[in-house]
Amino acid sequence: MKADMGRRYRLYPNRAQEQVLTRWGHAARTLWNIALEQRTYVFEQRGSTLRSQEQSRYLTAARGESELAWLAELPAQAGQQVLRHLDQAYDNFFNPALPSRFPAFKKRGTRLSVPLPGQAVKVRKTSGHWGQIRLPNLGWVSFRLSRTLGGTIRNATVSRDGTGWHIAFGIHTGRTPGAPNSKPGCGVDFGVATSAYVSTETEPRVMAPTLTKVELTRLKYLEQQKGRQVAYAKKHNGGMYSTRLRATIAQIARIKARQSNRRADFTHKLTTGLAKNHGFVGIEDLRVTSMTSSARGTADRPGRNIRQKAGLNRGILDNCPGERRRQLSYKCEIYGSDLRPVPPFHTSQTCAKCGRADPESRPGCGRSFTCVNCGHEDDADHNASVEIEARARGTGGSVTNSTRRRPTAPSPVS
Template structure:
């Protein structure tokens, strides 16, 4: 049984448990770096394949049995966690070799990176205490108290303990046995994800705005903390040979807490938006965007040599990333089947330049400043984001019709009026 849903709970470790988790987090990072360095050093073997986890797990067992005290940190880390780390490294190499995956070459982890310790489902136990609290048992660590913010809903298949700026969390991969729901029969829609307007849905007359993820006071405090951090880093380099002080550690922790709070607010809006789209629409059309290309740094060529242009590009990049279009697409990809909807990514070229009235695409429709759309052929005037959402819906609808027709052509028996079940199954399979 594979995990098909995820659950994330806030964890409250005791003092001795937190120290164990911190040590394990650093050990997991060191093991990842050691295994990655080993793979890169060996490179491709004579048969043309990389060194995989099956071979490195054998080496890991040999190292754990070695009485040398210099490898005590590997013995301290649970064996299941070490094996899971090597399997995750396998996945990173597979993604790197996949031309359709955006992942690049696996990189080494730094001390300030996210701290996480993976476990298999067989190594953990779950027990519910009451409607608000539960315990999860891990090897060596014992029972760890978690806040039961929602029901588990299945069997635990894997677990990860991680820490961010606000504390420790337990992420559980759960097998619920849920199956894709029947088509909900709702109307289709197109959604244009923007920067000034977070999302404009074609079936609505106004756009949806995401509240600022940081208040004015929090933005001022974040700026002050960033400036303090730079001063403390400069002092450490000049006077302490790079050694970081406890004050610098507290400053970094305060910055991490603000960033984590900002990320949670952004994620809360994203979950509410994607759930509403999936529940209330038969299909959801979105632009097939390449976020990595959109947020690439401005080139220092002659065209962008002006500092002002680079600052504008940096501001636009922050706006795009703050709205998290990649995360919205990821959530829609698994929520749409659960609620009987269909996700349809469409080509993004010219969506805000195509008139919804006369259906003509012309770059001159967007010559004016701001988000105003004015068709030079029929005179239609509207908001550019609304125009884009309507065009996205039209393209998604055409895409669904094309898939349905091709599916029926592959199954001639579906045209038989006596076989109503087959006729209904063809569109469902297309979705």
């Protein structure tokens, strides 16, 4: 049985347990780096490939060495799970259907994680909204049971970010794809100034600022303080981070984790509503990696408007179109709707009423759209969403015949 659903809860270890989990997190990160270095070396020197089954034997031998006490403290199940995750990272890289990069080394930071197989943990409910998980070699740890598990635990991951510790479960629920809901379809235009504009709505969905003015000011101050402390550490401490510098880094991580949580909350609410209330959801088939590539260029041919492009990249990534598509892909299956990616070519320049594509219809890439062919006026993002919906139905696309018409009102999916 494979995990088909995820659950994430806030974990509340005591002080002693937190210290153990921190050591485990650093041990798991170091084990990943050593295993990756070993695989790279063996392939370069011998042309052969190591897998987790063979490296697990080396891991068992290394755990008996007195010089590697930190590795022996890490539960054996966690070490084996790290090696399996490395196998999966290699498989994803060599899979042409997945846009995955070569496995990378993990840096030391506030993001720690300890993976465990499902059979290594046990969960019990202690009260209405509280539960406990038994971790190997550590005992019972309390967590906030904000929702039921709803299935069989297949794996678990203990992690720490800027806001604290969390426990994530991979759950096998045995769910099946939902029956078609026969609701009207829609097209959605994801943007920067407008987070999302749905073709069946008259107002855009706008994500509230993920950080308040006070938090932005605080973050700027902490980033400047971090820069001064890092410069001092390099000049006087041989690059060793002081306690104050680590405290500054932790404060920055806490603010950014809060920002990430707010962004994720908006994204989940948006994608759940789209998948639940529509028969199909049309979106642009975007290549986010290419869209957010740097404009620096090379030393011989430097780029232009680098700072402006960097700001645009931050705006695109802040709205996380790739994550929205990932969530829609499985939520549409759950709620009986259909996700339909369409070619993004000229969606912002094509008239949703007559189908004529002309850059003059949107002068200066502003927020208004006025068709030079038929005179149709609309918000540029709403016009694009209607065009996306038409392409998702199979009736859209740029045309040169100004007499072509198609209905703008959505019709139920048959």
